[in-house]
Amino acid sequence: MQIRPAAALTGALLGMSALFLPMATPTAAARTTGHGHHRHPATVAHRGASAYAPENTLAAVDAADDLGIDWVENDVQRTKDGELIIMHDTTLSRTTDVEQVFPDRAPWNISDFTLDEIEKLDAGSWFGPEFTGESVPTLDEYMDRVSDNHQKLLMELKAPELYPGIERQTLRELRREGWLDHRHKRRLIIQSFSADAVRTVHRLRPDVKTGFLGTPAVADLPEYAEFTDQINPGYKTIDADYVAEVQSLNGAHRRPLEVFTWTVNDGPAAVSVARMGVDGIITNKPDVVRDALDEAD
Numbered sequence: 001m002q003i004r005p006a007a008a009l010t011g012a013l014l015g016m017s018a019l020f021l022p023m024a025t026p027t028a029a030a031r032t033t034g035h036g037h038h039r040h041p042a043t044v045a046h047r048g049a050s051a052y053a054p055e056n057t058l059a060a061v062d063a064a065d066d067l068g069i070d071w072v073e074n075d076v077q078r079t080k081d082g083e084l085i086i087m088h089d090t091t092l093s094r095t096t097d098v099e100q101v102f103p104d105r106a107p108w109n110i111s112d113f114t115l116d117e118i119e120k121l122d123a124g125s126w127f128g129p130e131f132t133g134e135s136v137p138t139l140d141e142y143m144d145r146v147s148d149n150h151q152k153l154l155m156e157l158k159a160p161e162l163y164p165g166i167e168r169q170t171l172r173e174l175r176r177e178g179w180l181d182h183r184h185k186r187r188l189i190i191q192s193f194s195a196d197a198v199r200t201v202h203r204l205r206p207d208v209k210t211g212f213l214g215t216p217a218v219a220d221l222p223e224y225a226e227f228t229d230q231i232n233p234g235y236k237t238i239d240a241d242y243v244a245e246v247q248s249l250n251g252a253h254r255r256p257l258e259v260f261t262w263t264v265n266d267g268p269a270a271v272s273v274a275r276m277g278v279d280g281i282i283t284n285k286p287d288v289v290r291d292a293l294d295e296a297d
């Protein structure tokens with residue numbers, strides 16, 4: 001695999017400083033940024049730095065790293081022959097050239113294609129000619145790159161109802177790659193819109209940090225707190241009271257539930273949700289969010 005020494009070193013230094021600097025909130029994920037005086041929510045590059053490189057590719061992971069962003073988010077799904085790959089949509093159409101390469105295979109569901117077939121696709125040129133030849137990463141390839149960059153991963157199990165057993169399979173691959181070892185699992189959160197999937201991950205590996213994607217009613221939060229460490233809502237669905245209600249409960253690891261909100265792509269919105277007290281901001285433009293938070297200090 002390709003290693004980029006300068007970027008890797010930057011990432012390593014950022015990762016180390018995050019270990020030693022004081023935490024912003026009672027939660028573990030928020031990190032100190034700027035000049036070290038102020039505490040910001042974690043900035044998470046959504047599908048990688050997806051405003052600047054094709055989403056969910058290794059180029060998008062590297063684009064986040066090049067910006068000095070240590071958290072990336074991705075989406076995991078499964079091919080026809082049972083391999084785990086990284087892609088957001090449940091079809092290959094929007095982010096690859098599948099309709100040209102396999103014109104007779106509509107509706108181009110991921111689950112109808114083998115890994116060999118998916119590896120023939122171009123997942124970069126739709127975004128820009130400079131990304132031509134970028135491929136759809138396997139989970140293994142993706143984890144290797146995150147690891148090489150010394151980054152941290154907010155991993156989404158996407159549409160798990162389409163892929164029975166994907167929770168166990170994903171955990172098995174992560175374990176094989178060393179991501180569930182004591183030292184590394186602190187750099188991993190597994191989230192899903194499916195409460196069942198999050199519950200399953202927690203049952204299979206209670207030591208792994210988890211997140212539920214959505215905005216449950218306040219009355220239902222205690223139930224979610226049994227199996228998740230985060231409640232991760234769309235940013236237009238929350239206010240400061242909701243964030244405080246979530247954080248007032250202890251999550252599955254007996255620490256205050258965290259809030260990572262999405263998808264915040266402009267500075268004023270980032271400052272607004274930071275003032276609500278969120279622990280993380282998931283964004284396609286992590287540099288814009290980081291700069292806005294620095295300027296608002």
Ligand code: G3P
Nearest residue numbers: 046073075156213262282
């Ligand atoms: O991580 C939050 C966000 O990714 C959820 O929405 O559709 O982009 O997967 P979506």
Ligand code: CA
Nearest residue numbers: 073074075156
């Ligand atoms: Ca996602």
